[in-house]
Amino acid sequence: MLRKLLLTLSGGLLIALLLVMAGLAAGWYGLRWYGDQQIPMTGDAEFVIVTGDSLGRVVQRLTAERLIEYPGIFEVFARVKGVAADLHAGEYFITSGTTYRQLLHKFVAGDVRYFSVTLVEGWTLKELLKELNGHPKLTAPVALKNLTPGMVTLIKDVPQTDNLEGLFYADTYSFEAGTLVAAILKRAHQKLQSVLADEWNQRAENLPYKSPYEALIMASIIEKETGVPSERPDIAGVFIRRLEKKMRLQTDPTVIYGMGDRYQGELNRPMLRERTAYNTYVIHGLPPTPIAAVGREAIQAALNPSDGQTLYFVARGDGTHHFSNTLAEHNRAVRKYQVTERRKDYRSTVQ
Structure with a gap:
């Protein structure tokens, strides 16, 4: 009798265990099936996970924005995967056709929008x-x-x-x-x-800079003087030679920078004579700081200027410049490009 009872109980436990296992298997395959389903989107969407968001908060917002169905299953899916605490903050771009599995992977991988x-x-x-x-x-x-x-x-x-x-x-x-x-x-x-x-480690020899910062100041002036990349080393060469000869740089962009908000688009003689820390028509040497942001090309030019004897340049009015060795030649170029043959669409590179 006892043996029959034990056999009956063990059989019942086995059946119960089998039912539980069958239920788990069905649940597991059900989650796999769910993960492969596309989220119910009619078009692309953006979604933001805020720093500190829990899985529950993320699921709530996904549901509120109608990006997922069956939120409870999505949360279980994430927990079964063991990634409930691994969602990365950021803004995500979700495309139509994304599956629940791909969406969860995107959040875990931090595949955020840049x-x-x-x-x-x-x-x-x-x-x-x-x-x-x-x-x-x-x-x-x-x-x-x-x-x-x-x-x-x-x-x-x-x-x-x-x-x-x-x-x-x-x-x-x-x-x-x-x-x-x-x-x-x-x-x-x-x-x-x-x-x-x-660039400082690759600079030309015998430059008149005491530090990389002075080279940066020069690069900023070059950056403002020309928008033509090929001219940058030539502009640098002029300024380097003027420094070596103790000549003033006499560059308009420094005057404009020194004027600040007072500059309204035109320079005149009184402005060129006004003493500011940046007016290189008045001061000798470089201004105290850079006057603009620079890129690598301007730094390269400041540290690798063109050889030659030019000491002057004037805007032709088309964005390029005419370079001169002497003041007399420079004055003739000024008259030509700014008076006798001045273009109707004349423009300076200085902004």
């Missing part, structure tokens, strides 16, 4: 900050008055100054939505450090 911002050669720090602060995917705008040396690790030999003009490399930077403006500034400054150090 954006970009371009800092243009020749931009002042004010223009650069306007671009960064106005980007809809960057956060925590930085006011010019709040930008201090403490925000970046300054390059070697930078004087103790609150003017950080020119210390951010002109380039295109990619980033995730929600990135801080200060983070882009830090990357741009680090890129400048790297490029300047690299």
Whole structure:
């Protein structure tokens, strides 16, 4: 009798175990089937996971935005996969036809959408900050008055100054939505450090610079003087020779920079005679800081100027310049390009 009872109980337990196992198998295959189904989207969509979001919050928002069906199953699917705590914050671009499995993998892999911002050669720090602060995917705008040396690790030999003009490399930077403006500034400054150090180590001999920072100042002037890449070494050669001969640089962009917001698009003689720290018609040598953001080509030109004897140049009005060895030749070129044969569409490279 006891033996019969034990056999009956063991048989019942086996059946129960088999039913449980069958249920688990069915559940597992059910989850696999669910993972291979396409999410119910009629078109592409954007979705943001905020830093600190739990799986539950993500599922709630996915459901509210009608990006998934059966939210409970999606949550179980993520937990069975063991990735409930591995979702990465960021903005995601979800395309039509994505499956639940692919969506979860995207969140776990951090396959976030990237954006970009371009800092243009020749931009002042004010223009650069306007671009960064106005980007809809960057956060925590930085006011010019709040930008201090403490925000970046300054390059070697930078004087103790609150003017950080020119210390951010002109380039295109990619980033995730929600990135801080200060983070882009830090990357741009680090890129400048790297490029300047690299080019400084490959500089020509006997240049009149005391430090890489002085070469950066020169590069910023070159950047503002011409938009024609092939002219940069020639412009650099003129300025280098003028420094060596103790001649004033007499470059309009420095005057304009020194005037700040007072400059309204035209220069006159009183402006050229006004004493500011940046007016190279008045001061000797380089101005105290760069006057704009630069790229590698301008730095290369400043550190590898063209040989020759030219000491002057004047804008032809088409964006290029005429170079002269003597003042007499230069004066003739000035009369030609700015008076007797001045183009109706005359333009200077200075912006």
